[in-house]
Amino acid sequence: VYISRIEIRNFKSFEGAVNVELVKGFNAVTGRNGSGKSNIIDAIRFAFGENSVKALRENRMQALINDRGRGRSARVSVYLANEGDAPFKEQQLVITRELLSNGEQRYYINGRRTSRNNVVDLLYSMGISSDGLNIVPQGAIGRIAEMNPSDRRELLEDLI
Amino acid sequence: VYISRIEIRNFKSFEGAVNVELVKGFNAVTGRNGSGKSNIIDAIRFAFGENSVKALRENRMQALINDRGRGRSARVSVYLANEGDAPFKEQQLVITRELLSNGEQRYYINGRRTSRNNVVDLLYSMGISSDGLNIVPQGAIGRIAEMNPSDRRELLEDLI
Amino acid sequence: KSQTFMKAFEMIDRSFREIFSKLVDGAAWLELENPNDPFNGGVFMLAKFGDKKEREAASLSGGEKAIASVAFLLALQAAYKSHFYIFDEIDANLDAERSRRLGEFLNSWGKENQIILVSLKDTLISKADRIIGVYEREGSSRAIELRVEELERGK
Amino acid sequence: KSQTFMKAFEMIDRSFREIFSKLVDGAAWLELENPNDPFNGGVFMLAKFGDKKEREAASLSGGEKAIASVAFLLALQAAYKSHFYIFDEIDANLDAERSRRLGEFLNSWGKENQIILVSLKDTLISKADRIIGVYEREGSSRAIELRVEELERGK
Numbered sequence: 302v303y304i305s306r307i308e309i310r311n312f313k314s315f316e317g318a319v320n321v322e323l324v325k326g327f328n329a330v331t332g333r334n335g336s337g338k339s340n341i342i343d344a345i346r347f348a349f350g351e352n353s354v355k356a357l358r359e360n361r362m363q364a365l366i367n368d369r370g371r372g373r374s375a376r377v378s379v380y381l382a383n384e385g386d387a388p389f390k391e392q393q394l395v396i397t398r399e400l401l402s403n404g405e406q407r408y409y410i411n412g413r414r415t416s417r418n419n420v421v422d423l424l425y426s427m428g429i430s431s432d433g434l435n436i437v438p439q440g441a442i443g444r445i446a447e448m449n450p451s452d453r454r455e456l457l458e459d460l461i
Numbered sequence: 462v463y464i465s466r467i468e469i470r471n472f473k474s475f476e477g478a479v480n481v482e483l484v485k486g487f488n489a490v491t492g493r494n495g496s497g498k499s500n501i502i503d504a505i506r507f508a509f510g511e512n513s514v515k516a517l518r519e520n521r522m523q524a525l526i527n528d529r530g531r532g533r534s535a536r537v538s539v540y541l542a543n544e545g546d547a548p549f550k551e552q553q554l555v556i557t558r559e560l561l562s563n564g565e566q567r568y569y570i571n572g573r574r575t576s577r578n579n580v581v582d583l584l585y586s587m588g589i590s591s592d593g594l595n596i597v598p599q600g601a602i603g604r605i606a607e608m609n610p611s612d613r614r615e616l617l618e619d620l621i
Numbered sequence: 622k623s624q625t626f627m628k629a630f631e632m633i634d635r636s637f638r639e640i641f642s643k644l645v646d647g648a649a650w651l652e653l654e655n656p657n658d659p660f661n662g663g664v665f666m667l668a669k670f671g672d673k674k675e676r677e678a679a680s681l682s683g684g685e686k687a688i689a690s691v692a693f694l695l696a697l698q699a700a701y702k703s704h705f706y707i708f709d710e711i712d713a714n715l716d717a718e719r720s721r722r723l724g725e726f727l728n729s730w731g732k733e734n735q736i737i738l739v740s741l742k743d744t745l746i747s748k749a750d751r752i753i754g755v756y757e758r759e760g761s762s763r764a765i766e767l768r769v770e771e772l773e774r775g776k
Numbered sequence: 777k778s779q780t781f782m783k784a785f786e787m788i789d790r791s792f793r794e795i796f797s798k799l800v801d802g803a804a805w806l807e808l809e810n811p812n813d814p815f816n817g818g819v820f821m822l823a824k825f826g827d828k829k830e831r832e833a834a835s836l837s838g839g840e841k842a843i844a845s846v847a848f849l850l851a852l853q854a855a856y857k858s859h860f861y862i863f864d865e866i867d868a869n870l871d872a873e874r875s876r877r878l879g880e881f882l883n884s885w886g887k888e889n890q891i892i893l894v895s896l897k898d899t900l901i902s903k904a905d906r907i908i909g910v911y912e913r914e915g916s917s918r919a920i921e922l923r924v925e926e927l928e929r930g931k
């Protein structure tokens with residue numbers, strides 16, 4: 302399983318519709334300060350069900366909707382390509398989360414409306430979560446080495 | 462007042478005697494990862510009386526003595542040049558702190574033995590402290606912008 | 622007390638605006654949550670980069686936060702004089718363009734104040750009045766003065 | 777339970793040693809505080825860079841910590857498979873040499889696993905299989921695929 306495409310609509314600094322196509326190997330994302338790189342990572346975490354607004358670097362949910370698109374909704378779809386190692390049969394799995402201007406949130410799996418719990422459970426069964434160790438936010442890399450030894454043991458215990 | 466020279470003896474990664482000469486203007490310090498750049502800043506903070514070992518990025522005081530110099534003492538002298546704006550008459554002020562292998566600590570002002578309080582008070586009268594806002598440790602720069610508004614007000618209140 | 626605070630606040634705010642506009646094409650300023658009773662509210666830091674909308678400092682990008690922080694720290698000088706500034710890799714999240722402008726700014730700021738800046742970027746180091754190269758020799762740290770031409774070779 | 781833990785611990789430790797020695801001239805490893813009763817003690821991370829003495833991870837330099845952290849995260853793969861890794865400017869504190877080696881390593885790690893890496897350094901970006909350029913157009917973020925030759929121009 303890998304992320305093959307991210308569709309971002311009115312999410313943070315992305316006004317309108319922007320698509321990011323990724324490959325299975327080493328993808329590099331670059332650009333000027335403030336161009337929107339970290340917001341792409343926030344978009345992925347948002348789609349995976351991240352409910353902590355602070356983890357998405359904002360102070361309230363509504364602030365995730367693009368400044369100029371306030372009357373509209375923010376929406377992110379993450380396409381997971383199946384290479385035969387996934388617990389589902391289809392070629393790809395599309396996880397979608399939408400935040401409406403009235404604050405209501407909606408989740409979809411392959412276009413069909415569902416609950417947040419279904420999305421989180423399905424991702425969990427594939428070892429994916431919005432705050433997994435495999436996602437390292439900006440500025441956080443040094444913290445792994447600074448963990449105290451008993452926290453590090455607990456981390457290994459939880460994994461195994 | 463500015464820092465004109467730092468003499469480092471057996472402090473952290475600096476074995477033996479190393480001197481750093483600085484100018485009044487813009488000094489840049491560069492070098493490979495792990496070469497000892499941040500340790501120079503720790504040396505300055507150490508001389509200014511920093512008592513938190515964690516702020517010096519170690520877990521106990523003895524770890525500040527160079528690995529190979531464990532039988533010896535660690536010593537740092539910071540030379541402050543006087544341009545007429547300092548509360549002392551001499552051309553320069555030399556602040557020295559020494560950590561002996563038995564754990565004992567000694568402070569000197571211009572070579573004369575004194576107490577930590579005298580050093581800290583004298584520096585304070587010049588607006589200098591080991592944890593002042595004018596010293597930004599590695600990785601800490603973003604935190605100033607992330608302060609919450611009431612902490613920022615308190616910061617200004619304390620300064621004024 | 623509140624008068625002294627307001628006077629100093631205005632000086633710092635004016636200096637913050639000035640320094641920020643030298644570092645970035647944009648504007649930044651400080652705002653009191655409760656101007657009538659400043660001690661009963663916070664101080665907001667707002668910044669507008671290019672033609673984007675202004676935002677509170679905490680929701681800027683990593684590089685934008687670093688620039689705003691530097692401008693704020695140096696602006697404090699207007700009310701509270703520091704004899705020197707020590708910065709350890711404040712440019713870590715800055716792109717090439719912002720690093721270059723920061724170097725130019727620090728070069729002119731260095732005419733009046735002492736700066737000790739640790740950096741790994743030649744674009745910034747080369748703007749300094751003095752360059753200190755730190756290196757390891759037989760497991761121990763050493764320091765030496767470098768000339769700009771030596772930067773490339775030292776790598 | 778303690779047997780499963782020990783088996784997985786040994787796999788992760790072996791992988792950590794292997795990955796670290798590919799990234800750096802040196803060695804690193806994990807140690808149990810209490811090998812007879814692992815749940816009653818911590819796990820130490822030790823690293824030895826070049827001919828320096830080994831040290832606990834928390835007292836390494838900024839750049840050394842970043843390298844050790846990356847090696848540790850990727851080593852977890854030995855006991856717990858992740859389908860992809862997302863890293864946001866993990867190279868911010870790395871010097872030119874370490875960035876280059878990290879780029880080479882990620883290029884080979886990318887043969888088996890997906891990596892999404894945000895970086896400002898061309899030395900790292902140029903090693904990728906795909907480069908996504910993010911830019912701002914009329915106040916809004918946009919993304920486009922870039923070829924390596926375009927990196928220089930895009931500045």
Ligand SMILES: Nc1ncnc2c1ncn2[C@@H]1O[C@H](COP(=O)(O)OP(=O)(O)OP(=O)(O)O)[C@@H](O)[C@H]1O
Binds near residue numbers: 314334
């Ligand atoms: N709701 C929103 N509407 C419009 N813009 C937003 C919104 N939320 C955040 N932004 C803007 O998004 C911009 C980009 O942020 P992001 O953190 O992605 O940048 P970045 O490319 O990672 O930059 P850096 O290299 O500095 O880390 C910021 O300038 C921020 O002001």
Ligand SMILES: Nc1ncnc2c1ncn2[C@@H]1O[C@H](COP(=O)(O)OP(=O)(O)OP(=O)(O)O)[C@@H](O)[C@H]1O
Binds near residue numbers: 475493496499838
């Ligand atoms: N007591 C000590 N004796 C010997 N070496 C020490 C001692 N304490 C710390 N060190 C070593 O000092 C080295 C340099 O650390 P420092 O943080 O100054 O590097 P740096 O130049 O800032 O690197 P970076 O660019 O990665 O931030 C580290 O490798 C650390 O292991």
Ligand SMILES: [Mg+2]
Binds near residue numbers: 683864
């Ligand atoms: Mg970012």
Ligand SMILES: [Mg+2]
Binds near residue numbers: 498500599837
């Ligand atoms: Mg450092």
